[in-house]
Amino acid sequence: METSNYHHGDLRRAIIDAALEAISESGPAAVSLRDLARRAGVSHAAPAHHFGDKAGLLTAVAVQGFGLLGDVLQKAAGQPDGYLAVGVAYVGFAVEHRAHFEVMFRPELYHADDPELLAAQARTSRMLYEGAAPYAQDGGTQTQDAALAAWSLVHGFASLWLSGNLPADLPDDPQDAARQVARVLFPHKAGDIA
Template sequence: MTETDADSRPRYHHGDLHAALLAAGEAELAEAGIEAFSLRSVARRAGVSHAAPAHHFGDVQGLLSALAAEGFRLFLAAQMARQKQAADDPRSQMLAAGLGYVDFALARPALFRLMFSSDRPVFETDPLCSTSEAAFRHLEGGVAALGSKDPLDIAAIWATAHGIADLLASGRLKPLMALGPQARDAAVAEILRRVLPAPSP
């Protein structure tokens, strides 16, 4: 159900407005960047009143925090989607999670950088705190399944997966970018395999 603004843009009144604002926010972030990001621009893109984003998120930082929280939910889902296609053993599962990490960064580079490279989101508040912690616990659990709780093993796997994802999303890792999707996946998996903890004897 909609009503029309003076400028003929529709105002939406339905249960999906929160999701619609997040989708508009992600599109605005990807197109305009974080410096030009504003509640007004998101409202315009979503076709709602200028007050709607503030009503749902409070301010720009609140909306960016909500976007980052949704990003971590999608980030974890991308990893789990890859893991569902992989063998059940811990090493295959960890490599699949790394491929999902790359999938997410390539599909949503602006959101990826908001989550990992921006100081605008407030990580101390929920739902961002809980979704980001869930993503890290998934990594910890995967490393534990390999037989290690060493923080350095966790750091090595995380740094490697993140580095590959960020370089590919930035268009910097040209040797891998030149490969087709299957060959790129194989190369990423091989790089990740080199930093996995050695199997227990």
């Protein structure tokens, strides 16, 4: 837009950014390629060149999202009280990167077999499985069950928070609220480790 027309320069990034903004405003379903093209100041068919189709664009969003989530979880894992921090960070990511989160777990919106996507997803899963081990093996709980319980809990909490289904009398900061709720899992271990 700054220079002459034709050859936007960084259209791919511009479209993704516009998509994130549009999704934040009114959800992934309301996104239209033509609207994104308008926001970026290009013709209505320009986005298709970079992403193939609408699902291709959302695939790019999902890949970026899983990458970001992986970074966030990795950073949290290094903190004291590591696994709880990972769970809280998961919720923090969902709220702060709502647009990404709302695409990532809706495979019907994107190309779920994209290899880049599969790699980013695998990294996230790995990150959630690591760290669960110390919390299992006492009540006969398998490590996998402990990890799935933790993942399910924070994922469900984030989803319910985003969809407005949680009560109004929770802490304003979703991460504080999530910490309270997450402590119900593994309370006996909460202080023992780290």
